[in-house]
Amino acid sequence: MNLCTNAAQAMHEKGGLLEVGVTDADLDSEAVARYPDLSPGPYVVLTVSDTGQGMDRSVMERIFDPFFSTKGPGEGTGLGLAVVHGIVKDYGGAIDVCSEPGKGTTFRVFLPRVDEVAMAEAEMSASIPTGCERILLIDDEKAVVEPAQCLLEHLGYEIVSKTSAVEALEMFRADPDRFDIVITDHTMPHMTGQDLAGEFLRMRPDIPIILCTGFAEPSISETAKASGIRELIAKPVAIHELAETIRNVLDG
Template identity: 50%
Template sequence: MWAESTKPTCHIAIVQDISKRKQAERLVYENEERLRAVLEQSPIGIALSRDGIRLDANRAFLLMFGYEEVAELKGKPLLNQIAPHCRPEMRSRVEKRTQREKVENMYETFGLRKDGTEFPVLVSATIIHLPDGPATVSFYTDLTVQKQAEQERHSLQTQLAQAQKMEAIGTLAGGIAHDFNNILGAVLGYAEVAREECPPDSQVAQDLDQVILAGTRAKDLVKQILAFSRQAETEQIPLLPASIVKETIKLLRSSLPSTIDIRQNIDGQTAPILADPTQIHQILINLCTNAFHAMEERGGILTISLTNIRLTEEELAAAPHLQPGLFVRLSVSDTGGGIAPEIKNRIFDPYFTTKEIGKGTGMGLAIVHGIAKSYGGFIDCDSNLGQGTTFRVTLPALKEQAISEVKTNASVPVGKERILFIDDESMLAEMSRTMLARLGYTVTVRTDSLEALNTFRQAPEAFDLVITDQTMPHMTGIELARTMLQIRPQLPIILCTGYSNLISEDKVKATGIRGFALKPLTRKNIAELIRQVLGREETDAYAK
């Protein structure tokens, strides 16, 4: 206070206790620091924005989107972190939220990293009220790993479905093979019987030769179906691939449309290889089918080449398991659209396909790759978009001579023994009676397994050989054989089957059965098998 002399006579002080305020400020600060620490340690990306502009972000958000400092984001549009194709939808969400309209709080979109890469992200956004006004806090979860797991799970489910389809196809193929081989056996058998009665150079003989050739192709086709469904064992033999390739090309010409121009370059001096003839046919069919699909819309040129090639160690760098030397190379080229570079390394994966539904299972190239690898060879591919594709299957050549595919006039062995023949297919049984009788045998035919067993029990020594089918009503062939062997242990028996996944040659011989054969049997096959089982030294004396 001041007196009249303007000099202060005393001082008045107002003191206020602000301990609580300071304590509150300290608590607020501590809470803010605690909250900041929680936000910074959170594995979920958290960002703050207002009216579509970034205000702040935590460390997880920066790492997720490839930024180092918050300053790179502050004051800039949040759309900078959203993939371009998702921005219109995100912009609409921001506008609705700004205008307090109802909008979904949680959604999936694609984020955009600083380096330009896109990735799937789950966003959960909500409005919070700050001292300077309302703002939007968004939580970001990277879905990359989750989406990859979903894709892998979907892929596994697809593969499982395809495997189940293949199993069903295999079961169906087995049933078809059994019935078809029985029918085919009768066709081939009667054709061969008729062929023996014709003058060698007659037109009828030539026509029957074609029937027998077609029947043999059908037999190989059944074998191929069973091999495709993994229900038939393959047999690798030395062979000359040129004749198989030429024969397959003949079949292709009749099955492909005229818009596909087939050109071939087959070296007749191609070296022999160790392979299964049916699988070589399968390789070419699969590769040519792929080539056809690549040119189906516009047509084009299909080029098939077979040649010898000598590869050096440097040229085999990608196949270190192979030794330098002579190889046989089968090439199939098309003038289609080519293969995209990003999928080229997946084309040999099982079930991978770019074809529309109904045009492929994704197994064709995988099967070719598997066959080539099992033969000690490899398959490679050259492709350019818009210029076509070439597949090359390279297999090791053999030094020894291959089995010739040319017909021989070797005589068919005959005999005079007594045979009990059992098959529930009457047509096949009668054909076999005729064929075996013309080979010199005395044949008793039964079409019922129980009837056959009764016939045998009445006179076990009346037969020198029993030939029985496997799949029959009442009693299977192998059960019938076991019962007969109990009556006469040294009885020679041949078991035949159109198809069965329950028996094999090893299982059959383990029961004491001496011979095993898959239908359809040609006249020469059955004649040779009979002599082999009977073990006669005088075979040549019986030859026609």
């Protein structure tokens, strides 16, 4: 979704064509030589192409860096593609990009292909903890919050999600006892997740809060824990890690 959002934004001035495709590919040792994280074998290849403004090489070399963005102030955090890259890598895949200024951009995402039997067995063997509590989920990136909400609802939780820290604060202020736990991103426009958590804790000191951050910095961990935040999770977050952290915080 993030790749498609970026493609649409690249064409907002003049319009254009957005194409999404999925295909199977069996990569040999020669084919994976350009991707250090891949091993030879079967893959699913997701392609997202646009005919937008494109990028030069200097931009392409930095697009997966956290906080790098070509958007204007307030239009994004620069974490979207970094999160995409992290998620793909976490699942044993790789992502590459081809672009030409004025002509468009193509992203290719390689993910290991798993047959249905093996996938079912893996799902059965994975004991992901579930729950039924009500969670307030906050992240300014729709491409992050929507799949997270879907996965958590699948685990049995009732999710209320917000992409605005200000709106989340207003909702919590109206009924501080409505939620059992809060999960918030750290880097957001107008208010950081840590500042938002501080406001929540002032209204309800016992509310459990999990802070998600796209980068590791000891000072954030120290101040977050000292302020009353229960746990920190580094992005990208694997669903089993998030599920286990939620239960540890709620049951601990």
